[in-house]
Amino acid sequence: MEDHILKEILSQPDVWRRTLDRMFGKDSPLKKINALIGHGPVLFTGMGSSYYLSMASAPMWQHYVGGKARALSASNIITYPEICAPGSAKGTVFGISRSGETFETRDALRLLRRTHGWRSIGVTCHPNSPVLEEAEISMVLDEAAETSRFTTRALTTTVLALQALAAMRAKNSELEGELQRLPDLADGLLTQFEALVKDKATRGSYNRFVYLAQGPYLGFAMELMLKAEEIIRVPAEACETLEYLHGPKFAADAATLITVILSDAGAQYQLDALAKLKDIGAKVAVVCEKATADIVAGTDFVIELGSGLSDYGRMLLVMPLMQFFIYHRAIAVGRSAWIKEMVYEK
Numbered sequence: 001m002e003d004h005i006l007k008e009i010l011s012q013p014d015v016w017r018r019t020l021d022r023m024f025g026k027d028s029p030l031k032k033i034n035a036l037i038g039h040g041p042v043l044f045t046g047m048g049s050s051y052y053l054s055m056a057s058a059p060m061w062q063h064y065v066g067g068k069a070r071a072l073s074a075s076n077i078i079t080y081p082e083i084c085a086p087g088s089a090k091g092t093v094f095g096i097s098r099s100g101e102t103f104e105t106r107d108a109l110r111l112l113r114r115t116h117g118w119r120s121i122g123v124t125c126h127p128n129s130p131v132l133e134e135a136e137i138s139m140v141l142d143e144a145a146e147t148s149r150f151t152t153r154a155l156t157t158t159v160l161a162l163q164a165l166a167a168m169r170a171k172n173s174e175l176e177g178e179l180q181r182l183p184d185l186a187d188g189l190l191t192q193f194e195a196l197v198k199d200k201a202t203r204g205s206y207n208r209f210v211y212l213a214q215g216p217y218l219g220f221a222m223e224l225m226l227k228a229e230e231i232i233r234v235p236a237e238a239c240e241t242l243e244y245l246h247g248p249k250f251a252a253d254a255a256t257l258i259t260v261i262l263s264d265a266g267a268q269y270q271l272d273a274l275a276k277l278k279d280i281g282a283k284v285a286v287v288c289e290k291a292t293a294d295i296v297a298g299t300d301f302v303i304e305l306g307s308g309l310s311d312y313g314r315m316l317l318v319m320p321l322m323q324f325f326i327y328h329r330a331i332a333v334g335r336s337a338w339i340k341e342m343v344y345e346k
Helices: 004-010 011-024 030-036 049-065 073-077 102-117 154-168 175-203 216-230 268-279 294-297 316-331 336-339
Strands: 044-048 070-075 092-096 119-124 138-142 206-211 236-240 256-261 285-286 301-304
Touching: 004 044, 004 316, 011 154, 011 175, 011 316, 030 119, 030 138, 044 049, 044 073, 044 102, 049 070, 049 092, 049 154, 049 175, 049 216, 049 268, 070 073, 073 102, 092 102, 102 119, 119 154, 154 175, 154 316, 175 301, 175 316, 216 236, 216 256, 216 316, 256 268, 268 285, 268 294, 285 316, 316 336
Parallel strands: 044 070, 044 092, 092 119, 119 138, 206 236, 206 256, 256 285, 285 301
Antiparallel strands: none
């Protein structure tokens, strides 16, 4: 019998299709949300995976919609509210919580709405939850709800819904078209790389994982770090690619797998860094749009997306493949019982 988390990883293309049909359909919930958003700053907040997806969503929003957008953890908002609400500035906050029960996110929405006059939007997979009680309007992604305690499809589906909202707000038909292609592309990539990813995850001799990225991809690197720690239960870290060369690299050794998520905007500098990463003796993997000869020569294995999409448009394609790798690595090192144990009770 398949584990819940594996089913949820592999279900992502189908869940994305259903989400896109709803978001761009006649009765789209995005219309009311779009009407609520003001002209001030936009803040994305959450804890854990919800914070990391916020880190990916904020630069995406600023790129397509414009204005000021940022991500902060809900814990920082409730402990240092002046960070996000200086003076009389009023904006819109997206409080994101898979369960809808994260108390830090609930309290952050309450503080920004009641004390500072911000508009508040709750994003979760579960209706009638505490976080939504503090929101003026809700985005409920119940099709992405999970049984496993390890967040996978809830994270990617939330980012997808926020991308759909950005496309609507910016009236960007090109982005909408790219999003519509994601489910089929993800299906194809999971089929194409299933054997390679499973083999590398199972046969590798790694006991430490590093994920490197730039810009919006850094949020995904942070999420993959969290998944490696939670599921494989080994040390992991995430860092900006170039920042990693300024000290953190000295913790790597032959049992370290460094995965570089190669983006268009960061490609020139990230490519220069690949040779230096290989020189420290670690194993190096790359996820990229196009696997050039230089990339292949400087790494242990490469996953080529070949999507034909823009930097921001394709970013979700990284996640199902990397989640799949982490799952199979966990199984290979004897975490099967742990994975089966970590589910929500019905």
